[in-house]
Amino acid sequence: MFGINEIVGKHFFKDAKKDELLVASRFFTLQGEGPYRGHPAYFIRLAKCNLACSFCDTYFDSGDWRSFASLIEEADTVINDFFLKRNMPTPSWASDVPKKMVLVITGGEPSLQDNLSAFLEEAQKLFQHTQIESNGISLLPNLPESTTLVVSPKCLEKDSKVLRYLQPNQKMLDRADYLKFVMSALDDDKFSPYSEIPTWAHEWSAKTGKSVFVSPMNIYKKEPQRVKSIRDQGRDLTLAERSDINEIVSFWEPDLLDLKKNQRNHEYAAEYCMKHGFILNLQIHLFASLP
Ligand code: SF4
Secondary structure, three states, X not given: OOOOOOEOOHHHHOOOOOOEEEEEEEEEEEOOOHHHOOOEEEEEEEOOEOOOOOOOOOOOOOOEEEEHHHHHHHHHHHHHHHHHHOOOOOOHHHHOOOEEEEEXXXXXXXXXXXXXXXXXXXXXXXXXXXXXXXXXXXXXXXXXXXXXXXXXXXXXXXXXXXXEEOOOOHHHHHHOOEEEEEEOOOEOOEOOHHHOOOHHHHHHHHXXXXXXXXXXXXXXXXXXXXXXXXXXXXXOOOHHHHHHOOOOOOOOOOOOEOHHHHHHHHHHHHHHHHHHOOEEOOOHHHHHOOO
């Protein structure tokens, strides 16, 4: 698990101003997973989570309070900077409104911040698509109809033991457009809840005809070293640093990933998808060394 991952609930955000979100990072990239995989994407990662999954590979502990207006204004600057760094003018598809890309809201756990629905109402005018990803435990009310909701259920863990899947809030499950699961291979024939997709998810897919994505669990041998070296200096990262340094995790960094375990997880997940008609979901941004 990267980061500290202090568990919080909706109560943590009770004093939030109506037009603000607590933001860990924001960046321009390609969506690596799910229904928009491979599409240009503007990401806003919201801070804090209501779980602390042992395999979590994101940093979301720290955040800055940002107004809706500043988040919307800043998108152009971040996208322009991406092209500027590559000595390219910003192409019209990325600057015209609506931008030909997907706005992805992830976390942490985005559903903890009820203000998010109002933000999406405003932001959806500027992007061709909008998507949020949630573990589904908390209900996010008033999510705009046009926003794609990917629910990615996770397991209850105690004392480093993975116990069982947490079934999402029924209203989130009813609203979900897709489900996404992380999958690990059976370890020495020891059963892990992450080696099986729960029955209620199979039933959801059969009943709704909607798709289930399966992501092989990526196992890391160590933290990405750029992040570690800054944290070892004992200082907090700024929003700009979190948006760059915390987000770039590359498949090609030597000795970062446990390739043996990852190979097993990928082969196991692929076979599971073939057996059940689910969609194999690789984190393709890792191969492009993009955030
Ligand atoms: S729910 Fe997602 S963001 Fe939260 S700890 Fe688990 S993997 Fe990380």
